Amino acid sequence: MAKDIHKMLGEEKIGRLLLSLSLPATIGMLVQAMYNFVDTIFVGKGVGSMGIAGISIALPVQIFVMAFAQMFGIGGASVISRALGERDHEKARRAAGNVMVFSLAFGLVMTLLGQFFLDQLLIMLGASEAIIPYAREYLGIILLGSAFFSFGMAMNHVVRAEGKPKIAMAAMLISAVLNIILDPIFIFSLNMGIRGAALATVLSQAATSIYVLFYFLSGRSLLRVSLRSLIPEWRIMRETVSVGLSAFSRQVAGSVLAVVLNNSLVFYGGDIAVAVYGVINRLLMVFIMPMFGVNQGFLPIVGYNYGARKMRRARESVKLASAVTTMIALFSSIVMFLFARQLISIFTDETELIESTIYALRIVILATPTIGVQVIASGMFQALGKALPALFLSLLRQIIILIPLILVIPRFLGINGIWISFPLADLIAFAISLVFYLRELKIFRSGELNVEEE
Incomplete structure (x- = not known):
């Protein structure tokens, strides 16, 4: 099994491997x-726009939990991948146990x-008096399942790091299918409304966690986790956190952004x-x-x-992943622009909400094609263990x-200023990311030449 992963990651053609x-x-x-997509569809149809607003208010907390899960998971995956490249299997196992x-x-x-602290949290998140009842019902249940969400997501990255993407995919498919089945049952059949959406999500995440745990306990994993590897090892966790901090920061940034956005949206545009x-x-x-x-x-x-000093590969x-993500971003922006009405109508039948969302969406996505390079540039530094640029x-x-x-x-343009801020931020971030990206590729090239000389 160990030989298979070294052959796969170190020798297989990059295009096929990617x-x-x-x-x-x-x-x-x-x-x-x-998770949130399906919840929003069913809540939008069953509860209305205030239900959608309630889920939106709760989102920063879900992102915050995701941030820690990705910090442990992506940071641990980086440690594991590099340890496997150096053929240090014991370190890889200890890293998995600590995650x-x-x-x-x-x-x-x-x-x-x-x-x-649920009520204080909702006020801080920007919930108005009209939205708070919906947000409280949803978030109160979601938080009960935080351990399932955190564990399942973090360990999913560990599974990928040992070259088992199909296992990771299966774990997430289980939760998605279960969520889609349970949502209409709880929301409509059992008349639980927005609480039903939250309960369906928690039960689905629990199923993922159980599946991943069984995978590691069954002995199918290369990273056989023992009681010894579960003992916190601060050197490994320090490395894990330092590398995963960039993924954590991106998610926390999303959470902070959502809080600022929710407050600004209520102030300039209402519920x-x-x-x-x-x-x-x-x-x-x-x-x-x-x-x-x-x-x-x-x-x-x-x-x-x-880690294996195969710089050319x-x-x-990096270059292939950048091209693929840019094509995905371009395709996505075209589809969202051309089919905005059809896509938005999936969530709601309310005319005011549909028309307002079409207008805002087409502004927000104007610079979406630049996001691909931003994603890969940050990911590249994570994978290399270069924590500060990441x-x-x-x-x-x-x-x-x-x-x-x-x-x-928005102080000058009102609610339109919020929507315009998105493409402006994308363009500026792209320009800066591109400088880091190109400079690192030159370092790769230099390292490649040094290895060839040896």
Whole structure:
């Protein structure tokens, strides 16, 4: 089994390898996006625009949980990939065990904190008096399942790091299919409304966690986790966190951005504006997630080959992944622009919400084709274990650029200023990311020449 992974990551043709690793990861990421997408469809049809607004208010907390899960998972996956490239299997196993323990512990802490401070949290998130009842019902249940969400997502990255993308995909498909089945049953048949959507999500995430845990306990994994590997090892966790910090920061940036957005949307556009962005965000998640799937498939390739000093393969994987993500971004923006009405009508029948969302969506996605290079540039530095540039690029678009634009431009342009801020931030972040990206490729080229000389 160990020989298979070394042959696969170190020798197989990059195009075929990227496809084999990215396709299951992409399906898995789409499945992940389906949680909120499906919830929003059923809540929009069964509860209305205030239900969509309630889910939108709760989203920053879900993103925050996801941030820690990805910090442990992506950081641990980077450590594991490089350790496998160096043929240090014991370190890879210890890293997997530590990810398991810390992701579970964090999820349990979030459950406890959420139950004690739920109302204060909703006010901070920007919920108006009309939205709070819906957001409380939804988020209160979602937080009960934080441990399932955190564990399942973190360990999914570990499964991919050992070259088992189909197992990772299957885990996420189980949860997506179950969520789609349970949503209409709980929301409509059992008349549970927005609480039913939350309960369906939690039960689906629990199913994923059980499946992943069984995979590791069954002995099918190369990373056989023992009791010894579950003991916290601060050197490994320090490396895991330092590398995963960029992924964490990107997600936390998304959470902070959502809080700022929700407050600004209520101030400049009222409760309906929160629902408008809720629909836009769900569409963006579905169309953009394939890029992050390619990124997840590309991470173990570049990490392994960098650790094995196969610089030519590492550079080739970066360039190919960049081309693929850019094509996905371009295709997505064209589809969303041309078929905005049809896509938005999936969520709601309310004319005001549909018309407002069409107008805003077409502005927001104007610079979407630039996102592909941004995603791969940040992912490349994560895979190489270069924490500081990865952290900077993760924070660049959402925290360093977009939030200041949202706080300033609407003062002059009102609600339109919020929508215009998105393409402006994309263009600025793309220009800066491109500088880091090209400079690192030159370093790859230099390392490639040095290896050839040896």
